[in-house]
Amino acid sequence: MQALAAEPRAGIIQIRNVSKTFEHGRVVALDDVSLDFFPGQVVVIIGPSGSGKSTLLRCINHLETPDSGIVTVDGVPLSDATNINKVRMEVGMVFQQFNLFPHLTVLDNIILAQRVVRKRTTAEAEAIARDLLVKVGIPEKAEAYPGQISGGQQQRVAIARALAMQPKIMLFDEPTSALDPEMIKEVLDVMLDLARDGMTMVVVSHEMGFTRNAASRVIFMDDGQIIEDTTPQALFSAPKEQRTRDFLSKILH
Amino acid sequence: METDLSPMIGNRLSKAQQRDWRLLVLAAGVALILVAYFMPMYPNYIASARTSFSGGTTIELNFPALINAQFYTQTTLPKEETLSSVSIHLAPARFMHGSGYGWLVQALTADNLEHVLSFIVCLLVPVVAAITALTLLLFAWTSKHGLREGLIAATLSLSLVAPMGLVLSWLHQIDFSGLLLRLEPSYLLPSAGFWIALAGTLLLLTAMIGLQRESERRPFTWWALVFAVGFVAFLLVKTKPQPYLEIWRYIQDGIFITLRIVVISFFFILIVSLIGGLGRVSRSPVIYGIASLYVELIRGIPLMVQLLFIWFALPQLFDVLGMAFVKLSPSFSSFGQTLIDLRLSPFTAAVIGLTICYGAYVSEIFRAGISSIHHGQMEAARSLGMSYMQAMRYIILPQAIRVILPPVGNEFVALLKDSSLVSVLAVSDLTRRGREYMARTFLSFETWIMVALCYLVLTLFSSRVVEYIETKTRFEH
Numbered sequence: 001m002q003a004l005a006a007e008p009r010a011g012i013i014q015i016r017n018v019s020k021t022f023e024h025g026r027v028v029a030l031d032d033v034s035l036d037f038f039p040g041q042v043v044v045i046i047g048p049s050g051s052g053k054s055t056l057l058r059c060i061n062h063l064e065t066p067d068s069g070i071v072t073v074d075g076v077p078l079s080d081a082t083n084i085n086k087v088r089m090e091v092g093m094v095f096q097q098f099n100l101f102p103h104l105t106v107l108d109n110i111i112l113a114q115r116v117v118r119k120r121t122t123a124e125a126e127a128i129a130r131d132l133l134v135k136v137g138i139p140e141k142a143e144a145y146p147g148q149i150s151g152g153q154q155q156r157v158a159i160a161r162a163l164a165m166q167p168k169i170m171l172f173d174e175p176t177s178a179l180d181p182e183m184i185k186e187v188l189d190v191m192l193d194l195a196r197d198g199m200t201m202v203v204v205s206h207e208m209g210f211t212r213n214a215a216s217r218v219i220f221m222d223d224g225q226i227i228e229d230t231t232p233q234a235l236f237s238a239p240k241e242q243r244t245r246d247f248l249s250k251i252l253h
Numbered sequence: 254m255e256t257d258l259s260p261m262i263g264n265r266l267s268k269a270q271q272r273d274w275r276l277l278v279l280a281a282g283v284a285l286i287l288v289a290y291f292m293p294m295y296p297n298y299i300a301s302a303r304t305s306f307s308g309g310t311t312i313e314l315n316f317p318a319l320i321n322a323q324f325y326t327q328t329t330l331p332k333e334e335t336l337s338s339v340s341i342h343l344a345p346a347r348f349m350h351g352s353g354y355g356w357l358v359q360a361l362t363a364d365n366l367e368h369v370l371s372f373i374v375c376l377l378v379p380v381v382a383a384i385t386a387l388t389l390l391l392f393a394w395t396s397k398h399g400l401r402e403g404l405i406a407a408t409l410s411l412s413l414v415a416p417m418g419l420v421l422s423w424l425h426q427i428d429f430s431g432l433l434l435r436l437e438p439s440y441l442l443p444s445a446g447f448w449i450a451l452a453g454t455l456l457l458l459t460a461m462i463g464l465q466r467e468s469e470r471r472p473f474t475w476w477a478l479v480f481a482v483g484f485v486a487f488l489l490v491k492t493k494p495q496p497y498l499e500i501w502r503y504i505q506d507g508i509f510i511t512l513r514i515v516v517i518s519f520f521f522i523l524i525v526s527l528i529g530g531l532g533r534v535s536r537s538p539v540i541y542g543i544a545s546l547y548v549e550l551i552r553g554i555p556l557m558v559q560l561l562f563i564w565f566a567l568p569q570l571f572d573v574l575g576m577a578f579v580k581l582s583p584s585f586s587s588f589g590q591t592l593i594d595l596r597l598s599p600f601t602a603a604v605i606g607l608t609i610c611y612g613a614y615v616s617e618i619f620r621a622g623i624s625s626i627h628h629g630q631m632e633a634a635r636s637l638g639m640s641y642m643q644a645m646r647y648i649i650l651p652q653a654i655r656v657i658l659p660p661v662g663n664e665f666v667a668l669l670k671d672s673s674l675v676s677v678l679a680v681s682d683l684t685r686r687g688r689e690y691m692a693r694t695f696l697s698f699e700t701w702i703m704v705a706l707c708y709l710v711l712t713l714f715s716s717r718v719v720e721y722i723e724t725k726t727r728f729e730h
Contacts, residue, residue, distance in 0.1 A: 063632055085640055086638070088635065092636070093636040095633060099632065099633035103651050103652050112647055113638060116639060116643050117643070
């Protein structure tokens with residue numbers, strides 16, 4: 001394990017001895033994982049499929065409940081969080097399949113949670129939503145329905161929807177895996193902007209370009225364990241473990 | 254013969270397509286109807302009638318008040334008097350007196366419109382069909398979009414009903430003038446105006462049956478079947494008032510009771526099944542267990558048995574419970590007494606029975622609809638900080654409703670039919686009224702054919718409404 005975990009600041013996300021199994025213990029997704037994420041870090045998690053990357057991400061906003069161990073977000077341990085929804089407001093999430101609400105317009109997708117969760121007025125929420133649509137580069141699609149815009153545009157709306165809640169942390173679960181190749185860049189550009197603005201980000205992705213340009217830390221996972229936790233430069237130039245080398249040789253061709 | 258393969262819908266018509274035989278026949282039909290309505294429909298019209306009663310009362314009526322006369326004499330006939338004689342003054346029909354448009358103008362300006370409403374509707378249908386067809390033609394010949402699909406469907410449906418409308422308007426004439434005023438039937442044989450208009454409507458129908466092949470939409474609208482069944486019932490009542498009119502009069506308040514039970518029950522069923530459906534997708538084992546137990550048990554018991562239980566066994570249960578409360582402690586005795594005194598009306602029992610039974614079936618539809626929404630939607634909503642109920646209300650249910658609506662509509666039709674079972678609870682619904690009439694007269698065939706026709710009109714009509722909702726929810730996305 002690398003020195004990054006020993007930073008002096010307190011981790012905004014603390015994961016302690018978290019384990020998670022599926023199908024009554026037959027599939028081990030997380031095996032006694034402990035680590036910290038610090039404010040302002042952009043962390044990319046890579047690893048073969050089934051290595052527990054997504055499960056780790058979903059434990060952070062409690063979409064999955066760990067079998068054992070503690071996840072603490074912004075000082076609140078999730079296991080005894082009386083109102084998990086308060087914690088989730090601080091943690092935005094972007095999904096592989098976008099998961100926009102198909103019955104609402106783009107604008108309403110971004111407004112709804114602000115209104116019912118953040119209790120903002122419609123006018124307030126709409127102003128924020130329109131600003132964010134400008135930020136992700138599609139202000140003209142405000143009135144469109146998700147089914148009428150491209151995958152890349154949908155994913156950018158999904159990012160705007162998460163940002164509208166003004167979260168402290170953003171989680172990205174393979175945000176570009178379901179996109180056609182020509183649309184990947186527009187989504188990554190938005191994520192790069194976000195990283196430059198100092199957002200704390202945890203990204204599960206195999207976009208090596210993004211990792212090189214934006215990540216401050218890379219974690220390689222396999223079999224539910226953290227194999228390497230280092231900087232992008234260190235990982236790409238001198239991977240320590242054999243498993244990491246095998247994996248990198250497969251995805252970098 | 255030259256063939257033009259380009260579709261007639263959505264494109265400007267070519268010269269050859271503009272001279273298509275169907276369009277020409279349609280134009281001829283439109284012209285015939287619109288012109289024929291200027292001509293007398295019957296050779297004579299009744300200029301005035303003088304009705305005398307046995308007590309010396311006489312009522313003078315002038316055209317077009319005559320149309321209301323049947324209603325008038327039925328309701329305001331002097332007491333203890335009987336009809337003694339009717340003398341009629343006939344005059345040859347001229348434009349305002351006896352042509353199609355003339356009738357319409359006179360009837361529309363009559364004081365009590367509601368008494369002649371059915372006559373006006375019957376007489377209007379061919380004109381409306383002709384005007385719709387004319388609009389269709391004008392678009393076809395001038396617009397760059399050619400034929401309009403919506404207009405084809407509308408004109409086809411109207412053309413199917415138009416000949417029926419004309420024939421019914423004639424039957425109205427026989428009612429007003431023949432049965433009431435004892436006018437010789439030979440005076441009411443239609444003249445040229447009527448026959449030309451009828452020919453026009455048949456031309457419309459022929460052209461439209463040909464034209465509908467151009468449309469991608471399902472050609473035959475089943476709405477026509479609703480009209481046809483209603484028409485059969487109407488013909489039975491008109492041609493054999495004895496006993497059909499009598500049966501109709503006897504069972505018609507049953508129709509309203511049936512409808513009331515069904516609509517009220519359906520309202521409660523929707524509430525019960527929303528709760529049941531949410532329970533069936535709940536992650537809490539207790540809530541899931543209760544909801545599943547309800548659904549499984551109720552679906553396993555025949556509706557008839559449930560109704561009989563509520564009607565006959567439940568009061569006994571209340572009695573036993575009430576007695577127990579009375580014995581338990583004096584402070585509960587008034588509550589116990591209320592239970593003992595509680596008597597459900599047959600109507601309430603019927604509504605409760607149908608709600609409990611259908612609530613279980615419709616709960617399953619709600620469950621299926623909610624589960625059909627991808628779980629990513631729930632995750633996205635939850636990740637934004639919404640509570641489970643907020644996610645249900647704003648995200649899952651609005652999407653599930655589109656899936657749920659059509660099958661729930663079908664359950665409404667099924668409920669309409671199954672509501673006939675409540676006749677065992679002494680509720681005077683349609684079926685019960687039929688049974689009562691049959692018990693009095695032993696006219697089993699005539700009674701049940703009328704009851705069946707009434708149910709058919711109701712169910713076919715609701716099925717069409719359900720179908721309409723289905724297409725609406727399918728295309729919106």
